[in-house]
Amino acid sequence: MSVFRLEKDSIGYVEVPVDHLWGAQTQRSLRYFKISYEKMPNEIIIALAQIKYVAAMINSDLGYLDPDIAKAIMYAADEIISGNHFSEFPVSLWQTGSGTQSNMNMNEVLANRANTLLFNNQKKNNSNKQLVHPNDHVNKCQSSNDVFPTAMHIAAVVMLKERLLPAIIDFNKTLFDKSNNFKDIIKIGRTHLQDAVPLTLGQEMSGWLSMLEHNVIRINDSITDLYELALGGTAVGTGLNAYPEYSVRAAKELAILTKHPFVTAKNKFESLATCDALVHSHSALKCLAVSLIKISNDIRWLSSGPRCGIGELNIPENEPGSSIMPGKINPTQCEAMNMLCYQVLGNDTTINIAGSSGNFELNVCKPVIIYNVLQSIRLLSDGIKSLHYHCVMGIKPNIDRINYLLNSSLMLVTALNPHIGYDKSSEIVKIAYKYGLSLKDAAVKSGYLTEEEFKNFVKIENMVNDL
Incomplete structure (x- = not known):
């Protein structure tokens, strides 16, 4: 009882x-x-x-x-x-x-x-x-109206600086190493899911690294506004029942306590009536989610197979992939990453709508805003660590498959454009595709090039220069 x-x-x-x-x-x-x-x-x-x-x-x-x-x-x-x-x-x-x-x-x-x-x-x-x-x-010198948005900013900054950004930076170190280690592995590029001209595997992965480096910049830029605290504005931003020095001292002491450079908000009316800083900050998280979806999908496509897909990458075999198909290995880390990123995109919609729900001196959707912001940070932080340690660190190139697809590609013909022109090069591709010929044999069959000329003009290693 x-x-x-x-x-x-x-x-x-x-x-x-x-x-x-x-x-x-x-x-x-x-x-x-x-x-x-x-x-x-x-x-x-x-x-x-x-x-x-x-x-x-x-x-x-x-x-x-x-x-x-x-x-x-x-x-x-x-x-x-x-x-x-x-x-x-x-x-x-x-x-x-x-x-x-x-x-x-x-x-x-x-x-x-x-x-x-x-x-x-x-x-x-x-x-x-x-x-x-x-x-x-x-609650002396305080109101829920200035305390809660202050707590929102503190929690968001701590999570971003101490949890998310370190996870991204750690992931980037591995991507940098992989990009450097794979810089001499030439593979076929793809646009529109179709064959394109060659690049190196290192160059391809450097694109992933650059995406995340830009996301770190965006997130850090968005944190600047979150350093401003509403505390001291009390009920409507006038600071009623708080002492003049209270807001500045409170921000200073919170900066010392949390080890983050918080300051008192320049305009307390804005800091109570809006959640614009959090809306802005979450937009950077949305960008990060979009980048991670792209990276995850690239890994899924490149590791598809192992025999009937692209199969250029081998991913770690963490767990059985099927309850009925023996030996199946699935890109589960990528799938988990995609799902959590979709949740982040949904959270962004909620935050945008809730952020627009300020009337006069107060936004009245604060709890759902911070709940979604913090959930997004947790999901992205944990998801990045999981993808990093359980997938990307263990990625290995399938050299035989990479070379087979590279040498089978018809888009190597692009190297002939400066020598015989676009139209004749296109005709060679059509001959190769129609008769199942290699690009070299099709070029000779067309009469536009000799075998020796083809070998001189189509040098794969000259097609992957770094800008």
């Missing part, structure tokens, strides 16, 4: 389970937002705790918060930052668009945990100091 305690908020009393730290507003949220199973990501919980830690410290330093209360709040916040008490944050993602339920959930957990710490200390010292209030103390 459950045991409850009474907690009070501005509406009245609410029964709360005695074995949990949350309070009345969190309990009301559990009653009125019974929607699906998505919860606020732990990265947001940690960011909220970091904000409360810094707020308590600054309010105490400025003389507006009792030092003992501030220390208790900071101690409780540090416990959460360290990874404790995550089960105390049960509210649904599908809540008030400002994130108020999550902000109050944090305020109540910190207040109750701080009260426990103070109570234990008071018993030792026989003192009777004021207990911690979730609004008056933990």
Whole structure:
């Protein structure tokens, strides 16, 4: 049988389970937002705790918060930052668009945990100091309207800088090595899924590397706007009930705490009313997803077969590919990558629509925006690591197949254009295709070239120069 305690908020009393730290507003949220199973990501919980830690410290330093209360709040916040008490944050993602339920959930957990710490200390010292209030103390100089977007930016920056970018950079090192190792392997190129002129396997893979290098630049560029924090704007951006120096000091302390260069937003009205910085940042993630789909599909095509497809690349044999066809190996890492990238593209649509849902002084779709942003970062980070370590690192060229397809290609005829012209070269291709001849035999049969001239003009190694 459950045991409850009474907690009070501005509406009245609410029964709360005695074995949990949350309070009345969190309990009301559990009653009125019974929607699906998505919860606020732990990265947001940690960011909220970091904000409360810094707020308590600054309010105490400025003389507006009792030092003992501030220390208790900071101690409780540090416990959460360290990874404790995550089960105390049960509210649904599908809540008030400002994130108020999550902000109050944090305020109540910190207040109750701080009260426990103070109570234990008071018993030792026989003192009777004021207990911690979730609004008056933990939320001092704050509003959900500036706290939650600040947490969104902190969580996004930390995830991008500490999780996604390192995964891409690590992947790029392998692509660089592969490109260099395969620089002398000449293969046939393809455009429109049809044979084209030759290039090297190293050149082909250098294109993948360049795509990801440009994505790193795009992501880093987008992070600049995320460094601006809304904290200090309070309810509508005017900073009501916050002290003039509070916003600058809060950003500075959060930068120290997180080790990322956060600053106070230049215009708090913009930082509360919009989520444009996150919309912009996710557009860079969308570009990354598009690049990864291209790379994954190239690997799938080039490794298709092994006998009845292109078969130029051999991929690692990680697991059986079929429950009925023995010996089948499938490009499963590429398929997983494609699926998660499709999810990222879908997330971008959601973020765009939600980002446009700001009215007057507040965007009211913040929880779904940050949920999708953080999911995209997690998916891309983990997906890149999986593709990297379980597929790309183990890619090996199938030299025999590469050479066979290269020497069978009719598009080598392109080397003849400067010597006999486009029309005569095209005629040679048609003869070769119609009669099943090699390109050299077709050229001789056409009468436009001798065998010796063909050998002098069609030198494959001269067709793959790097620009």
